Amino acid sequence: MLEQLLIFTRGxxxxxxxxxxxxxxxxxxIDTLIRSCLLEERSGAASYNYDAPGASYTLxxxxxxxxxxxxxxxxxxxxxxxxxxxxxxxxxxxxxxxYDPKRTAYPDFDETFRQLKMEALxxxxxxxxxxxxxxxxxxxxxxxxxxxxxxxGGKKKKSGSVAKNGGGTDGDDANGRKMENGHANGSFVxxxxxxxxVVNGRENGSPNVGAFDVQKLQKLRAKGGGKKTDTVAKASxxxxxxxxxxxxxxxxxxxxxxxxxDFTDNAGEDGDRNIDFVAADQGESxxxxxxxxxxxxxxxxEQEDAGKNRKPHAKSKGWFSSMFQSLAGKANLEKSDLExxxxxxxxxxxxxxxxxxxxxxxxxxxxxxxxxxxxxxxTRISSTVQAAMEEALVxxxxxxxxxxILRDVHxxxxxxxxxxxxxxxxxxxxxxxxxxxxxxWLLQHNVSVMMAACDTFRSGAVEQLRTxxxxxxxxxxxxxxxxxxxxVAKEAIQEASRNGSDVVLVDTAGRxxxxxxxxxxxxxxxxxxxxxxxLFVGEALVGNDAVDQLSKFNQKLADLSASANPxxxxxxxxxKFDTVDDKVGxxxxxxxxxxxxxxFVGCGQSYTDLKKLNVKSIVKTLLK
Amino acid sequence: xxxxxxxxxxxSHFYNLVMDRLREVPPDQLYAAAAIAIFTTLLLLSxxxxxxxxxxxxxxxxxxxxxxxxxxxxxxxGSTHQGTVTSMEPNEDTxxxxxxxxxxxxIKPVHVVDVPGHSRLRPKLDEYLPQAxxxxxxxxxxxxxPNCRSASEYLYDLLTKGSVVKKKIPVLILCxxxxxxxxxxxxxxxxxxxxxxxxxRASRSAISAADIANEFSLGIPxxxxxxxxxxxxxxxxxxxxxxxxxxxxxxxxREHVKQ
Numbered sequence: 071m072l073e074q075l076l077i078f079t080r081g082x083x084x085x086x087x088x089x090x091x092x093x094x095x096x097x098x099x100i101d102t103l104i105r106s107c108l109l110e111e112r113s114g115a116a117s118y119n120y121d122a123p124g125a126s127y128t129l130x131x132x133x134x135x136x137x138x139x140x141x142x143x144x145x146x147x148x149x150x151x152x153x154x155x156x157x158x159x160x161x162x163x164x165x166x167x168x169y170d171p172k173r174t175a176y177p178d179f180d181e182t183f184r185q186l187k188m189e190a191l192x193x194x195x196x197x198x199x200x201x202x203x204x205x206x207x208x209x210x211x212x213x214x215x216x217x218x219x220x221x222x223g224g225k226k227k228k229s230g231s232v233a234k235n236g237g238g239t240d241g242d243d244a245n246g247r248k249m250e251n252g253h254a255n256g257s258f259v260x261x262x263x264x265x266x267x268v269v270n271g272r273e274n275g276s277p278n279v280g281a282f283d284v285q286k287l288q289k290l291r292a293k294g295g296g297k298k299t300d301t302v303a304k305a306s307x308x309x310x311x312x313x314x315x316x317x318x319x320x321x322x323x324x325x326x327x328x329x330x331x332d333f334t335d336n337a338g339e340d341g342d343r344n345i346d347f348v349a350a351d352q353g354e355s356x357x358x359x360x361x362x363x364x365x366x367x368x369x370x371x372e373q374e375d376a377g378k379n380r381k382p383h384a385k386s387k388g389w390f391s392s393m394f395q396s397l398a399g400k401a402n403l404e405k406s407d408l409e410x411x412x413x414x415x416x417x418x419x420x421x422x423x424x425x426x427x428x429x430x431x432x433x434x435x436x437x438x439x440x441x442x443x444x445x446x447x448x449t450r451i452s453s454t455v456q457a458a459m460e461e462a463l464v465x466x467x468x469x470x471x472x473x474x475i476l477r478d479v480h481x482x483x484x485x486x487x488x489x490x491x492x493x494x495x496x497x498x499x500x501x502x503x504x505x506x507x508x509x510x511w512l513l514q515h516n517v518s519v520m521m522a523a524c525d526t527f528r529s530g531a532v533e534q535l536r537t538x539x540x541x542x543x544x545x546x547x548x549x550x551x552x553x554x555x556x557x558v559a560k561e562a563i564q565e566a567s568r569n570g571s572d573v574v575l576v577d578t579a580g581r582x583x584x585x586x587x588x589x590x591x592x593x594x595x596x597x598x599x600x601x602x603x604x605l606f607v608g609e610a611l612v613g614n615d616a617v618d619q620l621s622k623f624n625q626k627l628a629d630l631s632a633s634a635n636p637x638x639x640x641x642x643x644x645x646k647f648d649t650v651d652d653k654v655g656x657x658x659x660x661x662x663x664x665x666x667x668x669x670f671v672g673c674g675q676s677y678t679d680l681k682k683l684n685v686k687s688i689v690k691t692l693l694k
Numbered sequence: 695x696x697x698x699x700x701x702x703x704x705x706s707h708f709y710n711l712v713m714d715r716l717r718e719v720p721p722d723q724l725y726a727a728a729a730i731a732i733f734t735t736l737l738l739l740s741x742x743x744x745x746x747x748x749x750x751x752x753x754x755x756x757x758x759x760x761x762x763x764x765x766x767x768x769x770x771x772g773s774t775h776q777g778t779v780t781s782m783e784p785n786e787d788t789x790x791x792x793x794x795x796x797x798x799x800x801i802k803p804v805h806v807v808d809v810p811g812h813s814r815l816r817p818k819l820d821e822y823l824p825q826a827x828x829x830x831x832x833x834x835x836x837x838x839x840p841n842c843r844s845a846s847e848y849l850y851d852l853l854t855k856g857s858v859v860k861k862k863i864p865v866l867i868l869c870x871x872x873x874x875x876x877x878x879x880x881x882x883x884x885x886x887x888x889x890x891x892x893x894x895r896a897s898r899s900a901i902s903a904a905d906i907a908n909e910f911s912l913g914i915p916x917x918x919x920x921x922x923x924x925x926x927x928x929x930x931x932x933x934x935x936x937x938x939x940x941x942x943x944x945x946x947x948r949e950h951v952k953q
Contacts, residue, residue, distance in 0.1 A: 082763040082781030104780040109814050174775045465814045472847055477897045
């Protein structure tokens with residue numbers, strides 16, 4: 071049964087709650103929904119799961135964008151209520167008719183809601199009953215057909231989400247459509263049948279039939295798309311299974327010396343002989359320079375954009391009708407109207423190297439927020455969509471929490487503890503280089519820094535850090551190679567608190583996100599040392615893999631950690647930003663998937679090439 | 695290309711017609727028409743400028759969960775209706791304060807804007823600041839200490855914004871939820887915020903050339919920060935949104951919104 075159904079304005083005032091279901095909700099699911107889902111531009115998702123001590127809820131929602139109202143239904147996660155979306159759509163329709171911006175209480179809606187609920191329940195009962203009988207045999211065929219559709223990939227995700235929306239808004243036609251489907255078993259290939267058969271499959275899959283239920287169907291459908299990633303994961307997992315140690319290749323007949331290769335001790339002497347010079351003060355780090363974005367150039371660029379936008383429109387057939395619509399102001403925006411504009415935006419974003427999955431989710435979220443809105447006169451659909459997308463992008467890229475590291479360092483200094491930063495990431499993204507840049511920046515702000523060489527795997531990693539430390543004249547804690555990084559880090563932090571360093575920068579070895587033993591070692595390091603900041607270093611050149619990297623890193627850190635609240639990635643350091651001219655989409659993908667803000671941007675290979683992320687210029691570049 | 699030529703000919707033909715017509719009209723009428731057009735534009739411009747000089751906008755801001763939307767509805771309707779959730783959009787309305795509705799005489803309506811406190815929606819505040827006659831910074835007096843740092847950072851950013859400093863907009867720090875027993879007093883909150891802002895000043899202006907994050911710096915360097923050092927007036931008050939105890943806030947509004 072439904073736990074609660076709420077209607078509230080986007081400004082935050084609750085307009086109506088169901089008085090019958092007066093169970094107090096445990097925790098604060100609505101606030102969490104707003105903060106973690108709707109404001110994070112994930113409003114295109116179908117539902118949201120909320121866990122509180124003592125209860126686990128699923129939340130579904132729908133918007134009425136024109137009036138600015140949100141409808142949310144909360145129910146227990148273990149129940150799979152099928153009528154919730156239909157009910158939400160019906161409630162939306164009924165409530166919009168009686169809504170008045172001046173009124174703040176709607177007691178007469180209780181009666182309407184009771185009727186709507188009974189209607190929705192009755193409808194579901196009808197479906198269940200009629201599906202039990204002759205269509206039972208067809209149900210199996212249809213569900214198998216759905217599996218086939220699921221494995222087609224590509225459109226699968228889109229059809230899944232569109233199907234759910236379709237199921238919601240076409241609740242009225244469900245009965246009629248069911249009759250068609252009873253006869254139209256063969257036509258699985260056409261797109262319409264795609265939609266309706268998926269809808270029907272969902273409605274058919276109620277638990278009473280016994281053969282199939284919705285969860286299995288969804289799992290099967292999801293597996294179809296996840297097949298690709300599974301194979302990749304399997305391939306990489308196969309490699310660590312082969313634990314064949316390498317044998318030295320023998321070129322001549324002399325006996326092989328089985329000496330252990332360990333270069334730690336000799337390095338010290340060699341290093342001293344090198345001509346080491348202190349890095350002269352190379353000027354201000356770019357972190358402290360303000361980015362000058364002149365407003366004049368912005369205006370010119372906007373005019374250019376408008377011109378460019380007009381030209382492709384002039385070539386398309388619907389130019390005259392869109393002009394007419396823009397003058398008259400269309401009644402309500404439908405999803406089909408938004409489609410072309412969204413598609414154009416989608417292509418534009420993908421050419422800017424934003425991951426495909428992220429673009430899809432973003433476009434769904436923007437569509438959800440614009441559907442049903444009234445177009446203002448003298449605006450085109452494309453400009454409305456562009457404005458909404460721009461706002462969404464600014465919202466995502468604006469950090470959720472303060473990224474003032476200096477303030478945190480000062481706070482830690484007062485508690486007489488060193489501030490520990492751990493740099494994690496995959497191979498070759500630039501962790502050691504950017505670690506040195508961050509050290510340089512901190513030194514410029516009169517903070518004493520210490521480096522910890524916990525990359526004990528890659529040859530030359532310790533020497534690299536040692537050279538940086540010598541140039542910057544800061545202490546470095548190293549234990550050589552083939553040592554446990556977690557222990558090295560622990561000892562480094564103890565050393566730092568002994569000699570009074572304010573910040574400890576810990577360098578780790580690069581590792582692929584699928585490599586289970588290495589991820590385990592990383593989570594052990596983080597669990598053991600409890601750093602203040604876990605910085606994920608990602609390069610701007612990465613494409614769709616950014617999504618996979620970040621989500622797997624977060625997932626592994628959460629799963630493999632031994633503690634109750636595991637530490638996740640707190641911030642992102644974006645590197646090699648100077649190599650991408652305007653294909654800056656990796657920043658967006660990483661921030662969207664992890665929710666962590668971009669704290670630094672590395673834009674070169676010298677010490678001063680470290681910047682802050684300028685949200686406005688990135689959004690402008692993405693939408694150019 | 696031929697079509698273009700035709701269009702060009704037609705246009706030039708049309709243009710000649712218009713010019714002939716214009717020449718036919720006596721010059722006096724032309725001048726009169728032009729004068730009227732210029733006059734109306736000047737009038738509209740001056741009206742807009744005139745309106746801006748006397749602003750009656752009060753901006754409610756603060757961290758998410760401090761009670762701004764509740765106070766907004768208390769000011770407007772005198773009750774909190776059925777409760778609130780985290781705001782996703784600003785609430786703004788022009789109204790006569792609820793407690794003044796029974797008063798006598800002509801009372802000027804106040805334009806109140808409730809800006810969401812969620813950090814992702816912070817940029818919305820900049821849209822309303824230029825027209826503000828007063829800023830109310832709502833602080834949760836019950837749950838103050840865990841949020842002290844973020845509240846102080848937000849307040850610091852607010853007090854160092856160009857528009858606030860140049861126009862000397864008065865700021866009221868409203869300690870909300872004082873109906874609860876464990877709520878802190880406004881003096882305690884004021885002292886804590888001053889201490890935090892002092893530390894923020896130190897970290898944000900470590901090297902003066904490097905500190906361009908804030909447009910202005912606060913207070914006198916070398917002395918511990920206090921709100922009396924701000925160029926605009928900063929005061930504190932108590933309130934309780936849920937029970938409707940907002941008299942001090944209404945005094946502030948009446949004082950600063952020009953009647």
